[in-house]
Amino acid sequence: MTQLEQARKGVITPAMQHVAQVEKMDPELLRGGVADGTIVVPLNNSHTKISPVGIGKGLSIKVNANFGTSGDQADLEEELLKLQAAIDAKADTIMDLSTGGDINGVRRAVMERSSVPVGTVPIYQAAVEAVQNRGGIIHMTPDLMFSGVEDHARDGVDFMTIHAGVTLAALERLRLQGRTTDIVSRGGAFLATWMLYHKKENPFYDSYDRLLSVAREHDITLSLGDGLRPGSLADATDRAQIQELLTLGELAQRAWDAGVQVIIEGPGHVPLDQVEAQVILQKKLCGGAPFYVLGPLVTDVAAGHDHIACAIGGAVAGMAGADFLCYVTPSEHLKLPSVEDVREGVIAARIAAHAADIARGHRGAIDRDKEMSKARKCLNWDRQISLAIDPQKAQAYRADSKPSSDDVCTMCGEFCAIKIVRDYFGS
Amino acid sequence: MTQLEQARKGVITPAMQHVAQVEKMDPELLRGGVADGTIVVPLNNSHTKISPVGIGKGLSIKVNANFGTSGDQADLEEELLKLQAAIDAKADTIMDLSTGGDINGVRRAVMERSSVPVGTVPIYQAAVEAVQNRGGIIHMTPDLMFSGVEDHARDGVDFMTIHAGVTLAALERLRLQGRTTDIVSRGGAFLATWMLYHKKENPFYDSYDRLLSVAREHDITLSLGDGLRPGSLADATDRAQIQELLTLGELAQRAWDAGVQVIIEGPGHVPLDQVEAQVILQKKLCGGAPFYVLGPLVTDVAAGHDHIACAIGGAVAGMAGADFLCYVTPSEHLKLPSVEDVREGVIAARIAAHAADIARGHRGAIDRDKEMSKARKCLNWDRQISLAIDPQKAQAYRADSKPSSDDVCTMCGEFCAIKIVRDYFGS
Numbered sequence: 089m090t091q092l093e094q095a096r097k098g099v100i101t102p103a104m105q106h107v108a109q110v111e112k113m114d115p116e117l118l119r120g121g122v123a124d125g126t127i128v129v130p131l132n133n134s135h136t137k138i139s140p141v142g143i144g145k146g147l148s149i150k151v152n153a154n155f156g157t158s159g160d161q162a163d164l165e166e167e168l169l170k171l172q173a174a175i176d177a178k179a180d181t182i183m184d185l186s187t188g189g190d191i192n193g194v195r196r197a198v199m200e201r202s203s204v205p206v207g208t209v210p211i212y213q214a215a216v217e218a219v220q221n222r223g224g225i226i227h228m229t230p231d232l233m234f235s236g237v238e239d240h241a242r243d244g245v246d247f248m249t250i251h252a253g254v255t256l257a258a259l260e261r262l263r264l265q266g267r268t269t270d271i272v273s274r275g276g277a278f279l280a281t282w283m284l285y286h287k288k289e290n291p292f293y294d295s296y297d298r299l300l301s302v303a304r305e306h307d308i309t310l311s312l313g314d315g316l317r318p319g320s321l322a323d324a325t326d327r328a329q330i331q332e333l334l335t336l337g338e339l340a341q342r343a344w345d346a347g348v349q350v351i352i353e354g355p356g357h358v359p360l361d362q363v364e365a366q367v368i369l370q371k372k373l374c375g376g377a378p379f380y381v382l383g384p385l386v387t388d389v390a391a392g393h394d395h396i397a398c399a400i401g402g403a404v405a406g407m408a409g410a411d412f413l414c415y416v417t418p419s420e421h422l423k424l425p426s427v428e429d430v431r432e433g434v435i436a437a438r439i440a441a442h443a444a445d446i447a448r449g450h451r452g453a454i455d456r457d458k459e460m461s462k463a464r465k466c467l468n469w470d471r472q473i474s475l476a477i478d479p480q481k482a483q484a485y486r487a488d489s490k491p492s493s494d495d496v497c498t499m500c501g502e503f504c505a506i507k508i509v510r511d512y513f514g515s
Numbered sequence: 516m517t518q519l520e521q522a523r524k525g526v527i528t529p530a531m532q533h534v535a536q537v538e539k540m541d542p543e544l545l546r547g548g549v550a551d552g553t554i555v556v557p558l559n560n561s562h563t564k565i566s567p568v569g570i571g572k573g574l575s576i577k578v579n580a581n582f583g584t585s586g587d588q589a590d591l592e593e594e595l596l597k598l599q600a601a602i603d604a605k606a607d608t609i610m611d612l613s614t615g616g617d618i619n620g621v622r623r624a625v626m627e628r629s630s631v632p633v634g635t636v637p638i639y640q641a642a643v644e645a646v647q648n649r650g651g652i653i654h655m656t657p658d659l660m661f662s663g664v665e666d667h668a669r670d671g672v673d674f675m676t677i678h679a680g681v682t683l684a685a686l687e688r689l690r691l692q693g694r695t696t697d698i699v700s701r702g703g704a705f706l707a708t709w710m711l712y713h714k715k716e717n718p719f720y721d722s723y724d725r726l727l728s729v730a731r732e733h734d735i736t737l738s739l740g741d742g743l744r745p746g747s748l749a750d751a752t753d754r755a756q757i758q759e760l761l762t763l764g765e766l767a768q769r770a771w772d773a774g775v776q777v778i779i780e781g782p783g784h785v786p787l788d789q790v791e792a793q794v795i796l797q798k799k800l801c802g803g804a805p806f807y808v809l810g811p812l813v814t815d816v817a818a819g820h821d822h823i824a825c826a827i828g829g830a831v832a833g834m835a836g837a838d839f840l841c842y843v844t845p846s847e848h849l850k851l852p853s854v855e856d857v858r859e860g861v862i863a864a865r866i867a868a869h870a871a872d873i874a875r876g877h878r879g880a881i882d883r884d885k886e887m888s889k890a891r892k893c894l895n896w897d898r899q900i901s902l903a904i905d906p907q908k909a910q911a912y913r914a915d916s917k918p919s920s921d922d923v924c925t926m927c928g929e930f931c932a933i934k935i936v937r938d939y940f941g942s
Contacts, residue, residue, distance in 0.1 A: 159928035160918050187930050215930065225935065268888045270936050277932035281939045319933075320888030321873065321881060357888075359881070360834055360874035386830065386870035388884035388891075391899065392908035396826050396866050403813065403827045407787055421891070421899070422909060423916035424925040439823050443813035446748065447787035454748060454786070457815035461695045461747030461784075464815075464848070472818065472848070481819035482849060489850035491587050498851040501586035503614050503642065505704035506746075508652065509697050512708045 090307040091129045093347040095122035103129050107142035112452065121145055125340070126376045128247075128349040130181070130205045130309035135244040141180050141205050143351065144378040148450055149406045149441035150180035152207070152380070152414045153434050161424045162189025164197060170430045171198055177434035177478070179415070181247070183207040187216050187274075195243060205246040207311060210236035211292075215278040225281050230291035234298060241306040248308055249353065250299060251275040251315035252292040253335040256283060258316055262328035269319035272356075276315020296339060300346040309349040311380060312336045317356035320388050324358040325366065337373040344375075351378040351412065354405075358384035363401055367408035380412040381405050394420040395436035402437060406444025413437045435478050442477065465506060467495045517734040518556045520774040522549035530556050534569035539879060548572055552767070553803045555674075555776040557608070557632045557736035562671040568607050568632050570778065571805040575877055576833045576868040577607035579634070579807070579841045580861050588851045589616025591624060597857045598625055604861035604905070606842070608674070610634040614643050614701075622670060632673040634738060637663035638719075642705040652708050657718035661725060668733040675735055676780065677726060678702040678742035679719040680762040683710060685743055689755035696746035699783075703742020723766060727773040736776040738807060739763045744783035747815050751785040752793065764800040771802075778805040778839065781832075785811035790828055794835035807839040808832050821847040822863035829864060833871025840864045862905050869904065892933060894922045 094101050100108075100115045104122060107129055108115035121127030127144030143150050153174035155167055167186070174182050181204050186194045191213055199206055213236040218228040240248060254276050262270070271277045279290050292299055303310050316332045318324040336352050343350035352374045358366055363384055370379045384401035385394060398416035406413065417425040417433035425433065445453035456475060463471035469486065476482035489498045496504040521528050527535075527542045531549060534556055535542035548554030554571030570577050580601035582594055594613070601609050608631050613621045618640055626633055640663040645655040667675060681703050689697070698704045706717050719726055730737050743759045745751040763779050770777040779801045785793055790811055797806045811828035812821060825843035833840065844852040844860035852860065872880035883902060890898035896913065903909035916925045923931040 158925055159930065160923075160925040161916070161928075188928060212930070219929070226939075268885065269892050269933070270940075272932050274927055274930055274932045277935045278930075281935055285939065319891070321884050322888060360830055360870050361876075387866060387873065387904075388887040389869070389902055389904045390866050391887075391903040392905045392912055393862055393866060396823055396863050397870065399823050400827050400830045400867060400870055403787055404831065418908075419912055419916075419926070422912040422924055422926070423918075435820055436823050439814060439817050439820060440827060442816070443787050443824065443827055446814065449788075457748050458695065460815040460818075461749060464746070465696050475816055476818040477814075477816050478819045481845075485819055485846055485849040489588070489846075491850075496587075497849055498585055498587040499846070499849070500701055501588075501615060502646070503586065503639070503701055503705075505699050505701045506696070508704045508708055512653075512712065 090304060090347050090349060091122055091131065092125070092344070092349050095119045103131050103140035106140050111142060111147050113146065117146070118142065125344045125350065126378065128309045128351055128378055130247040130349065131307060132241065132244045132246045133307040135246055138203055138205055143412045145376065145411070147411070148445050148453065149410070150412045151434060151437040151441050152181045152183060152412065153179035153430060154183045154185050154414065155425065155430055156184045156186035157188040157194055158424050159188040164189070164194055166427070167194055168197060168201060169427045170425070171201060173427045173430045174434055175203060177431050178438060179204065179434045181205045181207060185209055185212065187212050191216060195240070199244050207247040207249065208240050208245045209249040209275050210240045211251065211275045211278055225278055226285045228282050230295065233291050237299065237302055241302055241308055246309060247311050249275060249311045249313040250292050251279055251313040252290065252296055252299065252339055253312060253332040254279045254290050254315035255293050255335055256289055258328055258331045258335065259284065261331045262316060265327050267326065267328065268322040271316060272319025273313065273315045273317055275313055279315060296342060300343060300348050303348045304346055309351060310343055311351050311353055312339055314353045314355065317354070317382065318358065320357050321359050324355060325362050329355070330369070333370060333373055337375065340374045340377045351380045354379055354381040355384045356382055357388055358386065358401060360386040360400065360404060363404045364408040367405055367410050371409055378411040379409065380414060381410045382414040383416055385416065391421045393418055395433045399436040399440040402440035403443045406441055407447040413441050438477055467506060517731060517774050517776060518549055518558065519771070519776050522546045530558050530567035533567050538569060538574050540573065544573070545569065552771050552777065553805065555736050555778055555805055557674040557776065558734065559668065559671045559673045560734040562673055565630055565632055570839045572803065572838070574838070575872050575880065576837070577839045578861060578864040578868050579608045579610060579839065580606040580857060581610045581612050581841065582852065582857055583611045583613035584615040584621055585851050586615040591616070591621055593854070594621055595624060595628060596854045597852070598628060600854045600857045601861055602630055604858050605865060606631065606861045608632045608634060612636055612639065614639050618643060622667070626671050634674040634676065635667050635672045636676040636702050637667045638678065638702045638705055652705055653712040655709050657722065660718050664726065664729055668729055668735055673736060674738050676702060676738045676740040677719050678706055678740040679717065679723055679726065679766050680739060680759040681706045681717050681742035682720050682762055683716055685755055685758045685762065686711065688758045689743060692754050694753065694755065695749040698743060699746025700740065700742045700744055702740055706742060723769060727770060727775050730775045731773055734776070736778060737770055738778050738780055739766055741780045741782065744781070744809065745785065747784050748786050751782060752789050756782070757796070760797060760800055764802065767801050767804045778807045781806055781808040782811045783809055784815055785813065785828060787813040787827065787831060790831045791835040794832055794837050798836055805838040806836065807841060808837045809841040810843055812843065818848045820845055822860050826863040826867040829867035830870045833868055834874040840868050865904055894933060
């Protein structure tokens, strides 16, 4: 039985027990959230190497880090360093998006080493194999697509992005409306290419029950991908995007009916004033399923600093109710991220998630900030560094610029406001 | 006559003409905004080396960069490199906050070289001189405070932070309520120390007319500082902060009555869910005067990455109506910023300002994003780089990771969604 099915039967599984303890919440409340689909615990039933993580209503906002090889850069050791960097920076989950080199080998090595839930996008594998062995993406077959899902499921993958909402109807709506950047999701592009060439429906939509059966067998959490997500501000909240979201809402319901855990993926590039509306819409149209946003990026022009554009959108989305933030690194739109890019991306997304947790009044979220502020008032620098979201960088900055008095920092030196107030008033 | 007085008389000055042209707006509309105080054009009437900048209602959101020496690091050349880095990264204004070494020399060198309006905080000078020549901050005198203002005015400074709202009544309110971090503004701390020791009112409040007279003579734009701004999330929107804001609203009205341009400074550290309320409150209590926010930082724990915490708060404040964002660098709370920290701080604040401009539907703001998205669709990399908010970093990232095909980048390589869609559908 899946976590969802057990929750419905009133069973608090060890995974739920663990999550409830981490989240400092009543296990019965957590079980209720899993049962009604507003919380997921992505955990392949053969995956024993990880600490389970909960994502959804009433839980702290979680952060995912993507990495993986490409055809241009396929170095297993480098990707494993990125895995370690993501985990060290406290990503809650990771996704292996490899499309180059020995894809199976990378995934298995990641599964072997990850201490957090692992996600993948199996359609990438079908596309890569079709290109390498059959001469093109159009030579994918439904069986190849499903065998990718099955392979990943057997390897123990905990959650999978499946772009089942890229339907012929949604593509037609996209064509009718027109777009600035058409399709920017790789999975969406692979499927659309295949569908339009063959004039056939998306196999993941057409044979969705087959997908649900694999997902149920292994307790895969389906992350219903937004293959038509806007890739530019101009395309945000357009009819193609919302058509796909309607479909994803229906597919979420069918997943629940089949006992399968499900989350919904969201954009992408969205002007800041539309971010809250996007979250409200997803929550209403998809029955309260957890919302997993990629950004959203609030400008198209921040290449080199897209982790910042992402942190702005992610914080506002989180405040509005998004549950799960996919990081974006500074190298987005420009290159495969380096190990350092991965680190920076996770930290930026964690700042956004934490700011949103505080804004939502999430239990205990502000406690760390209060402790930090007390440490500031006491001019206790060791404690400030240990409380920083990135103690490593905070320590490096402080070490880099030695103040003449250990009490202060070189920004204000002896004119430190806090020191002055303390020295004069002893407060 | 000041810009404000001329605007009231119906005169469109050359400075207003220039600003209207840059902002692509009707000069008469701009003049109206200056006349009613919702727009300022900070421009000392003896300062001829700069391009005037407009700040306020209906204009694009502006970004300020702070730098300057401290007692621990007082290297003129380094500070001039920061000035250049800030201007290269397209800061709209800069502030010289020097408190170490040859303060007058640094300020005059900055005035000599800056192509953008320059702000200062004259109380720093009075405090430094009192410590160096008289043995302590409490030995400042009202005349020393005012002579700092006069010296800076004569040097051509365009806008000055004056903490005239730190009154005995506000300090008493702070004491009654209690705070996590008391006073974190340097100017606020200097004045409070002096006031509480001497049991006297703030000279800038007590002799506000004297201040207005200097400001009017040189057409200094007063930036009424929030000496009691919250230095931690826990202190945000407390009675001491709002008491000071009430006073600043009254002082803004008196500035207008005296023909003096004025902007209001705001926090600081503010939970994300309170940011919009802060802006609404400032606009209502201060008669629509431009709002100049320092951050706000939406968490206390982002030391080493506070430019990101600032970008989140700044974007949301901007969307809500803030007019002017003071950057925060990654080194905030840890050390005096390096040249690279200054660069990163300006870029992060510009991303926030731009995202907010788009969210407010500011004329033309989204055009650059549309151009970028078109360049992405065409896989035109040179154009993408030139449209990036930081072409230097975008170029470095691309050069650092050479794709096998010039069409794509190493993130997806041949599996680039945009390339696939183009190759199959020729769109």
